[in-house]
Amino acid sequence: MSNEYIQEDIEGVIKLGSYVFDETSEYDLGESCDWVKALFDELEEQTDRDEPDYKKGMISCHLTLKRKSGKPFGDHLLVKGNIKAAYMTPCVRCLTLTKQNVDADFQACFIPHHLEKEPEFEELDDIFTENEEYGLYFHTKGNADIAEMVHENLFMNIDHFPLHDENCLGLCHECGQNLNEGLCKHHKKQ
Numbered sequence: 001m002s003n004e005y006i007q008e009d010i011e012g013v014i015k016l017g018s019y020v021f022d023e024t025s026e027y028d029l030g031e032s033c034d035w036v037k038a039l040f041d042e043l044e045e046q047t048d049r050d051e052p053d054y055k056k057g058m059i060s061c062h063l064t065l066k067r068k069s070g071k072p073f074g075d076h077l078l079v080k081g082n083i084k085a086a087y088m089t090p091c092v093r094c095l096t097l098t099k100q101n102v103d104a105d106f107q108a109c110f111i112p113h114h115l116e117k118e119p120e121f122e123e124l125d126d127i128f129t130e131n132e133e134y135g136l137y138f139h140t141k142g143n144a145d146i147a148e149m150v151h152e153n154l155f156m157n158i159d160h161f162p163l164h165d166e167n168c169l170g171l172c173h174e175c176g177q178n179l180n181e182g183l184c185k186h187h188k189k190q
């Protein structure tokens with residue numbers, strides 16, 4: 001049966017042993033959760049938060065965990081989740097801060113680490129179980145690195161070449177002039 005109680009914190013690496021088989025645990029995580037806060041800080045790694053244009057964004061992560069047993073995986077963990085963030089980062093061309101949004105759903109299945117060497121799982125990125133597709137992850141002796149899995153799903157869904165405007169003219173390579181604000185002597189029309 002599903003558990004109605006929603007929790008606001010979870011360790012980055014969880015122990016399967018502390019979860020009851022077939023019971024659902026639900027989490028609504030924000031910056032009060034250390035590793036979620038760390039993800040937000042990483043999104044704004046290049047950002048100067050003292051700039052006047054800087055506006056505080058948000059991050060939230062929703063997780064549903066269910067520990068399962070039985071063939072063919074043995075003790076395994078199913079995770080369904082969503083990660084959302086609004087953050088500011090410099091435009092790759094002109095460095096002006098630009099607001100970015102990411103909203104990604106993911107499903108992950110953590111199976112025992114020793115199965116990683118089995119030919120059946122060696123080449124797989126996804127597995128099919130309970131009539132759904134899950135990203136394949138491994139837990140080591142019952143330790144599942146949830147934070148790393150969410151990190152991977154977050155960073156494969158962000159824009160790695162953010163532009164403050166799709167027509168951004170960038171900076172002059174000679175003098176550093178922001179060409180959106182006006183042309184420098186290197187870019188004046190002939």
Ligand SMILES: [Zn+2]
Nearest residue numbers: 091094164168
């Ligand atoms: Zn720009």
Ligand SMILES: [Zn+2]
Nearest residue numbers: 172175184186
């Ligand atoms: Zn110039």
